[in-house]
Amino acid sequence: MPYPNLFVTMNHRNKSDASTTCYKAFEHIRYFYEICNFLNIDIVQRCITGDFLSKQEMESLVKWTKQTVKSFREHSSIQAGKTVVSLHPKKRKLETARAVIILKHYGDISSITAYNRLTTFAEYIGWLEKEVFPSKDTMAEAILKSLRPKKFSEESNTENMDENYKSLTRDQVIRVLDTVRPDSSYNPWHNKALKYRNQLIINMLEATGCRRGELLKIRVQDIKNLPNNRRRYLTIRSTVDLSDGRLNRPEGKTLGRHIPIDQRLSEMYDNYLIHHRSDAKGVEYIPYLFVTHNHRVSTNYALSTAAVNKICRELSIIVGFRVNPHAFRHTWNDRFSELADKRIKDGKVSESKSESDRQKLMGWKEGSKMALTYSKRHSDKRAFITGMELQEKGSVEIESIVGGYDENLDF
8 A cells, every 4th residue: 555655654754753653643544444445435546536525525534533443343344244235216325325324422432532533534635635636726634624523522621630631649659669669568570570670660660751662772781870970870762773673663752861860760770680680581682671581481582562561550450540651751740840840939940941951851852842731730730729829818808808897888
């Protein structure tokens, strides 16, 4: 399929987007072609002839973007299994039968998934029309984007403030870090090497705020001592490692950077590296820090993203709440915001310099708006506290005045 490959290459790979981003674009486009096949739309041929999609066809696409792939395939298989025999001109044809879309609520997906899916549909269709029939103006991309659902549903903004964020509370973080202690009775792993490896993984995610892909790209030599100083720092790599043979190659979406490593984290690193990683078979051929620890195989491998997800799932069962690798990045930003507010209040740093520090430590480009997303919980909490203080101050003043005068007093 040359056109989907060319689209992803030009619009994602050439822009150095992560492989997971490209993979997600391919998933969306594959689903788009399934819908087109169901609706009898040969999108490439239509674009070549200049017979662009009608508004009604676009609306049919929009309906299916709001459903799960599973529910769509169930519906399309049912429709394909129906035998439609037209014995009379007035009888409905197969195309008409297929046009009747029955939507079931059990197939609904989140608004942000539907939004992202339809965005890819729109950009691909708009690109394809311009690519194969540039002489004709197209409004498909603009129309489809105007039909996108809200990125975040209204319900999610009003039900529960704390449920709208991915970060963990401080109590939850302490519970997780306490559980991954190798000597904890709640530690879910029996293998000693796994206990120390997983403790280092969780503590590095929490302490540095790095992404899961960035963590798995860390090499043994990426943790170094500062010149003439006993302190250490971690190098986060941004470049794609073409020598990485993992099937789902971990990648970072942000800029490369240096992150300080304190003594506590440094001791965990030394312990794992010297006493546990070195015992894994074949580890001398693995450049990455985190590896598998299977003693029943001839050689071990660099740890996969699926393995990190599994670690978090196993932790979730023990602690009783959802633990996600990316949640630690949000949590780190909550802690940074609290510290930044205190440093700004004490006159140690300006707000602009504080945000510049955040961008550097997170690997965001200068002027990036990503900080607004990651600091939203802290900003909303601060606004909530400010609003409460304002009300309480007003209540004190009101209670000291209201009712303290003669009710018969004329105003």
